[in-house]
Amino acid sequence: MVSRLKLKPKPGQRAANSHTGTNKVVWHPSGTHVIGIYGQIFKWSPIDDTYDEVKGETGVIPHEIQCSPNGLVFITSDVEGTIKIYDVGRMNVIYKLTSEDTINRICFNPDSLRFYDLRGSYCNVWEPECLLRLADTISERFNGTDSINESLWSDTEGMRSTSISFPISESHADSRPKITAVAAGRNPDQPLAYANSAGIIELFDPTDNSRHTITKTLFGITVEFLAWSRSHDRLAYCLLNGAVVVKTISRTAGQRQISAETLYSEKKPAVERGRVQQLLFDSTGTLLFIYGTKSSQVLKLPDGHATAVLEMPGRESARWKQHPSRPDALIRIDLNVISVFTWQLQKERSIPLDAAPGSKESPIVESLLQSYHPRMLLLRTMTLELNRPRYSFSIVPTTNIYNGEPNEHPVSIKPISLPKTIAEAASYPLGILSDGRMVFLDSSLWVCTAQVADASDTITRHFFLPHDWVTTSGIMLSQLLHDGTILCPCKGEVAIIQNDAVSEW
Known part of the structure; x- marks a missing residue:
């Protein structure tokens, strides 16, 4: 063993190895330091045991790190999609x-x-631009030198002297907050509601191409789920902290403005529900089903009284839908x-489903996609x-589910x-049309x-979506x-993607 780095906790802090994150080390091209x-x-030299680290970093710990071939900068990325470039000499951010x-x-x-x-x-x-400016500055500094990289790191004792001071610059691949939830009707002429990571819920009315802000959550808390009532006059949503809110949506006089009034709002989330997984209105819009990881509830609006509660078994993962021919089920x-x-959460009957035979890992139902x-x-x-x-994905026949009668030994x-x-071929299924054709990417x-x-x-194949335009998270919400x-x-x-090919569907 040549050398060992052992990080000591600072006064009042836990040990350095108590963090939850990624451990990763790369060599600096000089061969004298690791980052x-x-x-x-951090940056550490196993030769002379010098150590430095980035100061004032907050937020998510990066999971990837790479050093540039010229050794002047290194780059990190995290699970939230943030990339940062750091000056190796000064250990500070120059680009985000x-x-x-x-x-x-x-x-x-x-x-x-x-x-x-x-x-x-x-x-x-x-x-x-920071990389281009850095290259220009280094080129001017070592003008006439046969090998810039060789001259740059010939004196490894003076690594800080090679750093170039630039103000931090920021760029946004997507300048608007990320969409976190979408709720639409069956037809394109019905209002579309969507929420973003800044806690803003907006409504788009396709009849006049107007956009309306429904609400902005307190402190910008993220909205995780949205659900319309069948008549599109009530909109329910769930916040990241588990609180559920229902808004009444209506047109004002003259039909030019959208009015949103709070019908029901939980002052604090119901801890006994666990994390909310789904919201669903009944056919009248007076009952709201809330599916949680610990228990599910049916609330009667507008007072929010729980008319039914169903305890969930451990590791519960399912999806619910309104029975297509029975308003009470x-x-x-x-x-x-x-x-x-029933809407009183009384089980009437069950049919075994063999959807994952022979699977090594137990899959779960992540979502119920549109099937017409x-x-x-x-x-x-x-x-x-x-x-x-x-x-x-799985496509399940429903004949025995919708039309069948209780059976002591169901098939x-x-x-x-x-x-x-x-x-x-179906990498990303989107839904099934009424004539039995599945639409997918x-x-x-x-x-x-x-x-x-x-x-x-x-x-x-009808048309394609540009790779630099579509994200995986966007496809999951499509x-x-x-x-x-x-x-x-x-x-x-x-x-809203409409194409000539759609008419051929």
């Missing part, structure tokens, strides 16, 4: 880029003038069983592999078996359709309307 992440971003999507990998190009980030299925190339779906409940076909449900499932989500339901070409982000109500393996219109969050807004 790493260990609770703090914020975006809304998770970054998987980062690296510099050989001349240190650009950096790349990998997000999902696409790669971005960035050329910030709900349907609960997980990957083991589909059950019919009367005999099919589309489930998006999720499995954690190495602590990273992996998504898939297990199996998902519809799709041709291999369709199953492999393939790995190249082409919007495709394929008939899933029969054994056909034909895939029709919705399909009855006429084939696609709603896709993009750069802090919701794109």
